[in-house]
Amino acid sequence: MVTDLYPLYNSLRIAAISCVIVFFTGIFAAYYAARLPRVLKGILDVILTLPMVLPPTVCGYFLLLIFGARRPVGMFLADLGLKLVMNWPGGVAAAVVVAFPLMYRTARGAFESFDENLAWSGQTLGLSNTWIFWHVRMRSCRQGILAGTVLAFARALGEYGATSMLIGYTPGRTATVSTTVYQLWRTNDEQGAFFWVMVNLAISAVVLLAVNLLERRRKNGA
Amino acid sequence: MALEVNVEKQAGSFHLHASFTCEKEFLGLLGASGSGKSMTLKCIAGIEKPDCGRIVLDGRVLFDSEQKINLPPRQRRVGYLFQNYALFPDMTARQNILCGLHAEKDRQKREKRADEIMELLQIRDVATLKPWQLSGGQAQRTALGRILVNEPELLMLDEPFAALDTHLRLKLQMELKDLLSGYDRGIIMVTHDRDEAFRMCDRIGVIDQGQMLAVKETRELFADPGSRAVASITGCKNIAYARKTGKHEVFVPEWNVYLKTEKTVRDELKAVGIRAHSFHPEEQENRFSVTIVREMEEPFEWVSEFVYEGQAPASPAVWWRYSKAFRLSEQPGALGVSTDEVLLLY
Numbered sequence: 244m245v246t247d248l249y250p251l252y253n254s255l256r257i258a259a260i261s262c263v264i265v266f267f268t269g270i271f272a273a274y275y276a277a278r279l280p281r282v283l284k285g286i287l288d289v290i291l292t293l294p295m296v297l298p299p300t301v302c303g304y305f306l307l308l309i310f311g312a313r314r315p316v317g318m319f320l321a322d323l324g325l326k327l328v329m330n331w332p333g334g335v336a337a338a339v340v341v342a343f344p345l346m347y348r349t350a351r352g353a354f355e356s357f358d359e360n361l362a363w364s365g366q367t368l369g370l371s372n373t374w375i376f377w378h379v380r381m382r383s384c385r386q387g388i389l390a391g392t393v394l395a396f397a398r399a400l401g402e403y404g405a406t407s408m409l410i411g412y413t414p415g416r417t418a419t420v421s422t423t424v425y426q427l428w429r430t431n432d433e434q435g436a437f438f439w440v441m442v443n444l445a446i447s448a449v450v451l452l453a454v455n456l457l458e459r460r461r462k463n464g465a
Numbered sequence: 466m467a468l469e470v471n472v473e474k475q476a477g478s479f480h481l482h483a484s485f486t487c488e489k490e491f492l493g494l495l496g497a498s499g500s501g502k503s504m505t506l507k508c509i510a511g512i513e514k515p516d517c518g519r520i521v522l523d524g525r526v527l528f529d530s531e532q533k534i535n536l537p538p539r540q541r542r543v544g545y546l547f548q549n550y551a552l553f554p555d556m557t558a559r560q561n562i563l564c565g566l567h568a569e570k571d572r573q574k575r576e577k578r579a580d581e582i583m584e585l586l587q588i589r590d591v592a593t594l595k596p597w598q599l600s601g602g603q604a605q606r607t608a609l610g611r612i613l614v615n616e617p618e619l620l621m622l623d624e625p626f627a628a629l630d631t632h633l634r635l636k637l638q639m640e641l642k643d644l645l646s647g648y649d650r651g652i653i654m655v656t657h658d659r660d661e662a663f664r665m666c667d668r669i670g671v672i673d674q675g676q677m678l679a680v681k682e683t684r685e686l687f688a689d690p691g692s693r694a695v696a697s698i699t700g701c702k703n704i705a706y707a708r709k710t711g712k713h714e715v716f717v718p719e720w721n722v723y724l725k726t727e728k729t730v731r732d733e734l735k736a737v738g739i740r741a742h743s744f745h746p747e748e749q750e751n752r753f754s755v756t757i758v759r760e761m762e763e764p765f766e767w768v769s770e771f772v773y774e775g776q777a778p779a780s781p782a783v784w785w786r787y788s789k790a791f792r793l794s795e796q797p798g799a800l801g802v803s804t805d806e807v808l809l810l811y
Contacts, residue, residue, distance in 0.1 A: 363512045364551035364608075366538035368565050368615050382555045 249415050250423040251442060253331055257419060258400040261338035265395045268339075269346030270388065274376075276347075277354050295344035299404025302340050306409050310336060331417050333410040338399035346395040353387025354380070390457045397450040401443065420446075468619055468651055472508050472518030472528070481505065481515075481675040487619070487651040491642075493666030493683075494655045495698060501675040502655040503548075506621045509653075510545045511538035522619055544617030548624045550608035552596035558607045559583065559592040565615040582610045586644070601629040602637050609641075620645075622654040626661060638664055659700045663687065671695045689728075693810050696738040701808060702784035707737040715807075720783070721775035724751050727805040738808035741768075741784040746791075748801030757796050758782050765789055771800070 276287050294302050310317045310327045320327060327333035357380055365375040381388065403421040410417040412426050420439055427435040468487040473480070481501040485492075494502045507513040509520055509527070517530040522543070527536050552561050559579060566575045583589045586606040591599055599607060605625060612620065625641065626634045642665055645652060656662050662669050663683055670680040673694045679686065690696040693704055705719045709730045715737055716723050724737060754774040759782070761768045766789060770782035785800065 358549070358551070360547045360549060360551040361553060363507075363510070363538065364545060364547055365553075365564070366512070367510050367541070367543060367545040367617075368567070368611065369539040369542070370564065370567060371539065374567075379553050379555075382553075 247415070250418045250420045250439065253334070253418060254400055254420040257331065257334040257338050257402075257406075258396055261335045261342060261399045262392065262396040264335070264339050265342050265346045265399070266392055269343055269391065269395070270350050270381075272347050273350035273354055277351060291347050292344045294340050295348075299337075299341055299402065299406075300408060303337065303405035303408030306333075306336055306340065306405060310409070328409060329411055329413070329417065331410060334402070334406050334417065334419060337405035337409050338402045341402050341405055342395040342399040345398055346391045349391030349394060350384070350388050353384035353391070356387075357383055386457055386460060390454050393450055393453050393457070397447060400446060400450075467521075467523065468509070468653075469519070469521045470505070470509060472505075472515035472520060474504065474508065474513065474515045476504070479675055481508075482677065483508065483672070483675075484677050485670050485680050487653055489649060489651055490667045491645070491652045491654065491665060493662040493669040494653060494672055495659060495662045495669050496657065496672035497698070498657055500672050502657075502672055503623055505672070506545065506623055506653065506655055509541075509619070509621065510543050511536060511541050512545075542616075542618045544612035544615060544620045546605075546608055546612060546620070546622045546625055548627055550596075550604045550628070552599075552604060552608055552611070554596055557593050557595060558588060558599060558603070561596070561607055562610045562614060565611040565613075568615075578614055582614050586610050602633060602640075605629075605637065605641075609644075618650060620648065620650060620652045622652065624655055624657070626656075626658075634661075641665075659698070671698050673698060690738065690808060691811060693736055693738075696808055696810055700740070701738040702741040704736055704738045704810065705780070707734060709734045713804075715809075719777050719780040720773045721777065722751075722753050722773055724802070724807050725804050726807045726809060728809055730809060731811065733811055734809060736810040738810055739783075739802055739806065740808075741786040743802050743806040744783075744785045744787070744800040745802070746797035746800055748803055750801050750804050751807065752799050752801035754799050755783075755797070 272291060276284055276291070279287065307328070308314065310320065310333065312318070312321065312326075312328055317328065325332060327336050361379050361383065362375050365379055366372070401421055402419075403425070406419060407422050407425075412418055412422045418426070420443055424436050424439045424443065427439065470486070471484045473482045475481075479501070481504055483501065483505040494505060496502050504513055508515045511527065514535060515528060515530070518528070519526070519530070520528040522541070526532065526534050527541050527543075528534060552558075553564065556564070562579045562582060563575060566578055569575045569578065580589075583592060586609065588603055588606050588610065591603050591607075596604055596607070626637060629637060638661060654662075654665060666683050668680060669683050669686050671678045671686070671694070678695050679691060686695070687699050690699050690701065696704055705717050707715045707717045707724075709732060710716045710723060712729055713726050714723055715726060715730055715734060717737060755771040756774070757769050757771045759770040766786050769785045771785055772782050
């Protein structure tokens with residue numbers, strides 16, 4: 244019987260924090276990318292979506308290049324007391340990079356189908372752009388944005404490649420659900436591995452169910 | 466109250482040059498789709514930025530390319546009724562109207578004002594419905610209410626009836642005209658429908674491929690369009706090349722007829738236009754032998770195509786419309802046109 248639930252706690256913590264970060268950065272990137280000139284938009288689109296198609300280990304490699312203990316950014320963050328490599332916050336960095344494109348692309352799709360007349364009519368009524376953004380645009384696009392958030396959360400929760408490169412596996416410190424599955428399997432603890440596989444399956448099923456429900460509501464309108 | 470617009474904007478190969486004024490009146494902008502009508506409204510509202518020019522409303526400079534003034538839409542105090550009404554989809558009709566009252570800080574005053582306008586526009590019954598549950602007419606009135614409570618200094622209507630069924634259109638045009646008859650600010654309505662423009666507007670500006678062709682009092686515009694393009698946009702079916710042969714006479718080679726005109730013909734005459742309704746079997750002026758080549762029946766009118774006796778072989782037939790009240794026992798051998806209905810086009 245598995246008694247140490249630390250990996251679940253750590254995974255949820257990493258996924259939740261990175262999901263919040265990705266939610267805001269993804270939405271704002273999508274919002275501003277939508278109003279860029281075509282060429283610039285295309286270039287930005289490639290850069291922002293790249294982590295989705297790259298092997299996570301490649302993302303991990305780049306993250307180590309940036310946040311490594313002897314790299315400028317890494318040393319700067321270490322001075323601020325934030326150590327990412329071989330430490331759980333590094334898992335957040337890995338999850339953010341890998342989950343960001345999912346949020347960005349779904350939000351952009353939602354924003355692109357938004358009727359710009361609504362924003363314009365709000366402006367001519369004297370409403371502020373911030374108010375219009377939160378009360379009209381976001382409300383109008385909420386199904387797509389919610390779906391993107393759920394997908395990003397699921398991706399962050401299941402992140403393995405970049406995570407294992409950046410923070411490795413230390414029981415009780417950096418272990419996540421996905422790294423634990425691999426570690427337990429490698430050490431012949433089949434029962435333990437099976438337990439965490441089931442946890443993973445359960446979470447993924449719930450997430451997909453949620454996405455499907457959201458999509459159905461969007462199709463039905465209102 | 467006066468709006469002065471003189472702006473230019475280049476969009477791809479399309480060039481817009483809008484120049485007109487609007488007093489306290491109902492001004493129409495009439496033109497085909499893609500002629501730049503809506504873009505003109507968007508420039509006035511501040512949604513599109515003109516390349517150069519000036520827009521002044523009541524002495525307030527909204528846009529001036531030389532002084533580098535370009536007020537954002539929300540500071541312009543210009544009401545804009547969108548073609549699809551642009552009601553906020555997640556709010557009820559009443560919440561939508563309250564959006565127009567955001568500047569009023571006193572909640573009770575806000576609620577009271579919303580109730581008043583909904584009473585006036587007869588939309589109290591639908592206050593709690595979402596936009597998609599409203600009929601076209603109710604949605605239009607809700608959107609209008611949202612703009613009116615905002616007290617703009619100019620009201621702009623972008624094809625307000627285009628989204629409605631034909632049978633509803635006339636009814637709503639009457640209602641809107643009635644409702645806005647007491648409105649003491651300028652109104653600009655964009656439309657491609659000449660009947661609609663004629664019914665609603667005091668003056669009409671005709672816009673074609675981005676250029677303002679004429680701005681005239683409505684009746685005058687239809688009675689004397691002045692150019693081929695304006696004649697055609699105001700629905701004149703028969704336009705043919707013509708040359709001056711006398712002070713009150715022109716020759717139309719295509720039809721091979723000399724037409725007498727009431728107005729004095731100027732030397733630079735390019736063409737004449739005759740509206741399909743202008744021909745009459747009993748009219749003695751400008752009466753010539755004709756042969757009907759095709760006929761089509763409508764509920765209350767006949768539509769015919771005829772050729773003049775000596776008409777050039779390749780030239781298009783002439784359109785003639787007449788009410789069934791005048792249905793004749795046999796097809797007329799000759800048709801006349803009163804001299805004041807021969808439109809001189811330059």
